[in-house]
Amino acid sequence: MIDExxxxxxxxxxxxxxxxxxxxxxxxxxxxxxxxAMKGKLDRSHVMLEDVEKRLTAIEARLDMVVPPAPAANSEVSTEIPPSQAPPPSGGE
Known part of the structure; x- marks a missing residue:
């Protein structure tokens, strides 16, 4: 018999x-x-990231058309702001 x-x-x-x-x-x-649920959120994030990437590419393309890239041989960088891009003086003082 088996033990209890x-x-x-x-x-x-x-x-x-x-x-x-x-x-x-x-x-x-x-x-x-x-x-x-995680896959759906990841898919939405991926679509949003692709949209942001397209927008950044378009912005970079517009900036390259407006401001040509500086030559690579010139290592000095000018820190002066051209007068057309300078912020307006703050008046009232």
């Missing part, structure tokens, strides 16, 4: 396995919803 202590050990083990199995089943059912 062994039966108690097997019964306790089966209870623990059933509890772990229940939690894994819950995780198995919830995980796809989490993954698909």
């Amino acid at each position: 202590g062994a039966m108690e050990l097997v019964g306790g083990f089966m209870v623990m396995v059933s509890i772990v199995g229940f939690f894994l089943a819950v995780l198995w059912f919830i995980l796809p919803f989490v993954i698909f």
Whole structure:
């Protein structure tokens, strides 16, 4: 005949396995919803990032047409602001 202590050990083990199995089943059912929610947000972020990239490319193209890039041989950079781009003087003092 089987010892009662062994039966108690097997019964306790089966209870623990059933509890772990229940939690894994819950995780198995919830995980796809989490993954698909993250995928949707990631897809939206990707579309927004592509839009921002296109806008930045257009801005860079306009700036290259207005201000030609400085030659690479000239290492000195002028820090003076041309009068046409200088901010207006603050009056009222």
